[in-house]
Amino acid sequence: MTDTPIRIVLAKIGFDGHDRGLRMVARILRDAGCEVIYLGLRQTTENVVAVVEQEDADAVGLSMHNAQHLTLAPKMVESLRSAGLDVPVILGGVVPDQDIAALMESGVAVILGPGTSAEDVVRSVREAVTSRS
Amino acid sequence: MANDAEAENGRQAWQDAYDRTPLRDVDFETMSGIPVDPIYGDGPYPGQYPFTRGIRPSMYRSRLWTMRMFAGFGTAEDTNGRFKEILRNGGTGLSTAFDMPTLMGRDSDHEWALGEVGRAGVAIDTLVDMRDLFADIDLGSVSTSMTINGPAHIIMAMYIALAEENSVDRASLSGTIQNDILKEYQAQKEYIFPPRPSMRLITDLIQFTAAEMPRWHPVSVSGYHIREAGSNAAQELAFTLANGFAYVEAAMAAGMDVDDFAPRLSFFFNSHSDFFEEIGKFRAARRIWATWMKERYGAKDERSMLCRFHTQTAGVSLTAQQPEINVARVALQALAGVLGGSQSLHTDSFDEAMALPTEDAARIALRTQQIIAHETGVANVADPLGGSAYVEWMTDEIERRAEEIFSHLDELGGGSILEGVYAGIDNGYFVGAIADSGYRFERAVNAGRRIVVGVNEFTDGDHPGDRNLLRINPQVEANQLKRLNAVKQSRDDSIVRSSLDQLVIDAADPTINTIPATIKAVQALATEGEIVAALETVFGTYVETAVM
Known part of the structure; x- marks a missing residue:
């Protein structure tokens, strides 16, 4: 581990506008010393991958709400891989327990459900990044 | 005293309004059989300006x-x-x-x-x-x-x-x-x-x-x-x-x-x-x-x-x-x-x-x-x-x-x-x-x-394993796409197009109400997305500045 701050890209993909959780995580990570690249709403997978590459980011955080996680999260993992980017994908939001195994199987690094404490958010992001480097 | 008289008038006005209101056919009493009044306390009463206490007298x-x-x-x-x-x-x-x-x-x-x-x-x-x-x-x-x-x-x-x-x-x-x-x-x-x-x-x-x-x-x-x-x-x-x-x-x-x-x-x-x-x-x-x-x-x-x-x-x-x-x-x-x-x-x-x-x-x-x-x-x-x-x-x-x-x-x-x-x-x-x-x-x-x-x-006491959650059948998306496609095949595209053109004309003129042309367009089986896209040519699209 180094002292360089973690650079993380935070985004929501597609139509869903529930951004309270994403903003919350953005502020928590910022206050914990991370460099947050906050893309906000209505992003595409391609755009997020491009930003990760340009910004040399260490992690991607996606926020999901409307049950599209089973489609969009594996797609993000796959797109990062195809672009040759070994960057963990951290998923936050409303994810039913029975979907967790399938998502982890698809390569999602961490899933942060409702009620996760700020400490757990920061620790999970650090661990996910450290385990890759 | 004027205030007392005013209060009395307010109470009487409430009573008159209440008496004119039909009530549900139930007993307004407690479980123990104690009858209760429709209101207690001071005015302005429910149904009286500024309606703090409710919009209806009863x-x-x-x-x-x-x-x-x-x-x-x-x-x-x-x-x-x-x-x-x-x-x-x-x-x-x-x-x-x-x-x-x-x-x-x-x-x-x-x-x-x-x-x-x-x-x-x-x-x-x-x-x-x-x-x-x-x-x-x-x-x-x-x-x-x-x-x-x-x-x-x-x-x-x-x-x-x-x-x-x-x-x-x-x-x-x-x-x-x-x-x-x-x-x-x-x-x-x-x-x-x-x-x-x-x-x-x-x-x-x-x-x-x-x-x-x-x-x-x-x-x-x-x-x-x-x-x-x-x-x-x-x-x-x-x-x-x-x-x-x-x-x-x-x-x-x-x-x-x-x-x-x-x-x-x-x-x-x-x-x-x-x-x-x-x-x-x-x-x-x-x-x-x-x-x-x-x-x-x-x-x-x-x-x-x-x-x-x-x-x-x-x-x-x-x-x-x-x-x-x-x-x-x-x-x-x-x-x-x-x-x-x-x-x-x-x-x-x-x-x-x-x-x-x-x-x-x-x-x-x-x-x-x-x-x-x-x-x-x-x-x-x-x-x-x-x-x-x-x-x-x-x-x-x-x-x-x-x-x-x-x-x-x-x-x-x-x-x-x-x-x-x-x-x-x-x-x-x-x-x-x-x-x-x-x-x-x-x-x-x-x-x-x-x-x-x-x-x-x-x-203590959380049992994440036993949850019975609503699952949306993944077939829904495929079915809906099939339905949409069938509608697009069945309709008369020239009527769709002319109805959208009319909507765009109406939208460009702020003195015209857009609802009648919108009704025409949906009757022609224009899709919601097509109507929005037509209106975007006049109105533009909103993009939010991302601020965390």
Whole structure:
């Protein structure tokens, strides 16, 4: 581990506008010393991958709400891989327990459900990044 | 003494109004048989300006609140089945949830729709879907609420066209369409066009319904989403009422008389967990709206001054941990909504922190309202907490805080709340204030200064393995795409094209109402996405500046 701050890209993909959780995580990570690249709403997978590459980011955080996680999260993992980017994908939001195994199987690094404490958010992001480097 | 005489007159006027009101056929007495009066305490009484104590003299003695349960998922047929289930179970109004692509004005075959079709609500692409959604339901006798904003005019046009097909007079249609775009820029983020052209569409619908659909509520000014996005109670109230004032100013600027449309405006609030704060908020809402409508906007018709509102319990308060305890949270929040004088109520299902509700969970939520209505006795007396020193203080305090926000917006807008709201959207005031309040709450929970039962205290007893959650059949998306494709094959494309061309012409001329051309387009089976795309050529598309 180094002292360089973690650079993380935070985004929501597609139509869903529930951004309270994403903003919350953005502020928590910022206050914990991370460099947050906050893309906000209505992003595409391609755009997020491009930003990760340009910004040399260490992690991607996606926020999901409307049950599209089973489609969009594996797609993000796959797109990062195809672009040759070994960057963990951290998923936050409303994810039913029975979907967790399938998502982890698809390569999602961490899933942060409702009620996760700020400490757990920061620790999970650090661990996910450290385990890759 | 003059004051005594005035008080006596007020009491007599209330009594006269009460005596003219038909009552429900039940005994207004306690469980032990003690008869209770319809009101206690001092005036102004329920049904009297400024309506702090309620909008009707008899409140729930005449009519219980409408138990309006929100439902929608899968294809139109799936939701139609849930609607019929709600009506069979004693629900008294339908409330439609649309899926994300529909809410954003895009079709099920849009590339971003992947994984979203029919997931968080029902998918509606064309009038054909609308026919299936309301199959075997008499539009002339049911009251329907449709929760949609950006493309509200299109969905409304489909409903009107469907009524026409079923030989139901549009004047007899009863219900509400949310059609509240301002809070989309502030909180819910389901916008399509920029604020000013969006306001044009809303004003068009207000004018159209005022002329042709006297029983329809064309805007439900909604604080619910502002609160869910993180605001506190006073911000929820102030931003919502300010948006309401903005719609009033916009309709008046379009040449309407305030009393021609204001009686059909309604509101939608959140009922959160702080019991007395919520009750104070509901009471303050009525007083502020009445005062402003009379004093600032010159309303003369008393109905223009009534803040009628729907309430929903706070989805954001539901925990994924020990989800069954959410039943208790919902009951207390619903009780605050009733003690606050709501006209209709949706109770959340205990499993909603994890997924859309199962049928069993939705039934428990409805039963919770029925227990409050029929077992607790709270419906016997109007504004039963009025006169409590604490509740009166809370009402005043929430009002004072809201007035501070109105002053800020009035100043931002140079004496216009409408312009102030536009300015607050442009400069990030609303989004920032809501995010700050939400973050403050989360910090308090994280630091343990605020207890959330089951989350940061009392955490034993969670059984994540046994949850029975609603699963949306993944076939839904494929089925909907097939349906959409079949409609596109079946229709006459030249009529679709000419109807869209006419809509674009009408949209470009701000003196023409866009609703008639929209009805023509949906009748030609133009899709929602095609209509939105046509309007975007005139209105443009809104893109939010991302600020964390």
